Amino acid sequence: MRVDRRSFIIALLITTTLPVRGWAADAPLVAITAIVEHPALDACRDGVIEGLKQQGVAAETTYESAQGQPATAAQIARSFVGMAPAVIVAISTPSAQAAASATKDIPIVFTAVTDPVGAGLVTDLARPGGNVTGLSDLSPLAQHLDLILEISPQVKTLGIPYNPGEANAVTLLRLMTGYANERGIQVVEATASKSADVVAAARSLAGQVDAIYVPTDNTIVSALESLIVVARQAKIPVFSGDTDSVARGCIGSIGFDYFQVGVQTAAIVARVLKGEKPGDLAVEVAQGTDLVLNPTAAAAFGVTIPEAVLSRAAKIVGA
Template sequence: MIAFISALVVFLGVAFFATGGPKSTSGATTKKVPTVGILQLQTHPALDAIHRGVLAGLKEYGYVPGKTVKIDYQNAQGDQSNLKTMSQKFVNEGADETVAIATPAAQALATAAKDETPVILAGITDPSGSGLIKSDQHPGGNITGTSGESPLKSHLDFLKKLVPNAKKIGIIYTTSDHGGEYNAKKFARICKQEGVAYKLYTIANTNDMQQVAETMASQVDAVYAPQDNGVASAMKTLVSVTNKANVPVIPAVDTMVKAGGLATLSVDQYQLGKLSGEMAARVLKGKSTANYPIKVISKGKMTLNLSAAKKLGITFPADVLKEAKTKGVIYK
């Protein structure tokens, strides 16, 4: 009997070590759920669409918020000090990667990350010119993502088609928005090349829009509103002034048309965000940001605002209406 008990003890001991000791009752190894910090500059339709797209892109690669990934979403509501605090919060709490919606958010995240935590850009204009990366093909560090390059030459051609009698174009941008300034000045260069008269106008923040818009509307025949966060946020103020002066506004983004602009050829902000989310997912799975090229969407989708056209006494050409009906969006 003693010999039997001794043998049983030896057998159980061997079995214990062979199976690696006791396991959890579920029998499964706990897998760490990654955390993704999303920092958005402020609330407005274009940036909100990018945010929704980021979540959809992550989900497509198996990262479902609340299940297989933890999303820490922060909105700075246009406050620069909030951007700094929120960016540092992500780093302090050990986020596995962060996503930037708007250039100021990207700059704040890049500073906080200190070349370590991966930063995914979501529709950032001119990321290399912003000092965020070395080049679009070889970002060279912890940052990559998408760039929403506006089809500026197409915008000018579209403006001339819709407002053929416009002799001078007003171009407005926010001085603190690198992307807005980049787009506005590039559009101005195209105007110069095409022999189109223009004048640049600037706002420091949305509070300036009323006064600047009134001055601009008295001096130009049409307005171009580039992809610019400050201008987008003050779009309703802008069009309320220009409509009274019977001056059409051609914006860069479809959500700005919905807010009162006449028409545009717009890069789809949701799809831009979705592509960023897909890139974020691949980085979570181990892809290096350093040699992960920036991806660009630059083909615009036609968007028209029939109500704005009626207020301005403008009739859309038949071919424009046809394309918008079949491939684009029409707001009534």
């Protein structure tokens, strides 16, 4: 029987926020939080829950979203500490930073974090120390730029909207700017500190850039559809740092299946639940680099994806 995804999530939220712990009194509690709800992070959360089942872990889970608000992320982290879970799973850099600030005792496993060292979560990827470890989803940025130029070789200026308050976004901007400069491409920045600012950021790029690259910045991705509307009106092709955003209107991306990122994260959580110390577990890197394309979205921007690129796609959406 097919279960509606929205119904499943609602049921999950209802059943896992009850004051009495689930179906097994001795089941460890895994508290999961994300900075915001959007397809990539939602898929990651679902992958964590499914991955725990695959690992044979009979854990109870609870989930809270910060709805894009760092202050709420901090409140959730403190609330989780009061619940004394066996592990906190923090999805995204802001949520991981909030959890790490809230406790030095409860094990924390982060995921969907671009730069764990730059974000101050760990000092050494090989041996994190302390109570924190997890999984990095650093995007294959050089491949992303190659893809943009293969589909739109005329690009000389590249717009990058980002939230300067997200450490992961700042790192991605810096790295992509370096790759772009090596290829003689000018990067134009557009800042958005909250989802409501994304439209203005997109409009500021109109007439200034030949293409827009949306990094794995949770603020920008959470309001992606509004950016797409502005870009289509201006006929500025949009490419993304995550593959889930391709189905939402971006032309293409090379990246991870975030459900599988969650499954990979669950394997780390299982090791912690079985007694290993987070500080002894090396930070892992997400696996998989699938090419996902959306020819329909490309056409809406006035772009045709070359057959040589289409033939390499692991998945074509929007057709």
